[in-house]
Amino acid sequence: MQGYRWGEQPDDPNVIKLNTNELPFDPSPQVTQALRNFDPSILRVYPQPTADALRDQLAEHFELRRNNFIVTNGGDEALRLALTTFVEPGTTFAMTSPSYSLYPVLAQIQNANITEIPLGDDWLHPHDLAEQLNDAEAQLTCVVNPHAPSGQLTSAQDIEQLARTLEGVLLIDEAYVNFVDPQLMYNLVPLVNDLDNVLILRTFSKGYALAGLRLGYLIGHPALITPMVEKTRDSYNMDALSQIIGAAAFADHTYAQTLWQAVREARTQLTDGLRQLGFALFDSQTNFLLARIPGNAKLNAQQLYLALKDNGILVRYFDAPRLTDKLRITVGTTAQNQTLIEQLQELLT
């Protein structure tokens, strides 16, 4: 099998890093404070095994209960846990395609059959997605919304319809949900009160500028959450430090909202700039853009990726079906986006 291919993490701090969808802003000052106040003697004993303080904090925020949450070592552990818990080896895991390239890796480790349902020409769900998934007898289906790598949002109504029609478990990967325009009123969380086949994945890596911490969680009906908390989870999957820092970051909701708004504004700026250069873009509700290289460009996507890298700007190029004519570009600061636009202008004219 082929392992997951992660984005480059250069040592040089001067590189403009627009390749792995990290935020270009620091985490909350409350995180700094929590680290300053951290008492290392806490590390002598095992952490609270099920991260209950953080689960209670999440429960209060989302108006749910502790047993609607499991906290994990990054969203990626949540994906692995859902797969190992709900997909028997030899049964079917399903995903739309293209999508997050970690899904098929985790499914292969579990010896699952993988059904990949191609997205339409518009990169949206085919209208008969639920039927296709039920025909494939998918035990677990992952859909990422807003979508990676297109950035597009499928409406809450459409996802709810999918969940209600599916016979298997639906995991909605909402890694980028914090960047959705609030006016769209997208919110699937209340669905977990109603449906016992829905899991919603969230992460601190993107929205809270904490990719280095490794903290994520799943929201779901206790029928799905409890087996993971009590049976399939690693004995101490959440270290004490992450539990404390995560709580501090999550409590500073005001700061988080300023981060998300700054990303949205920078996203508009970058979208406009790239469109003016002739790139074709989806409307993104995430902190990245999937940009198709202008038809008349002197360089193809891979050459453009390499030329930018030579100039100290990292973006993501995927040598994968439907992606070889595109670059995935993380939204940076206003200044970083401006530098990128200027460099692209030079490289393309």
Ligand SMILES: *Cc1c(COP(=O)(O)O)cnc(C)c1O
């Ligand atoms: C970033 C990301 C995740 C989770 O990342 P973690 O850093 O492990 O929390 C999950 N799904 C998608 C599509 C992502 O981009």
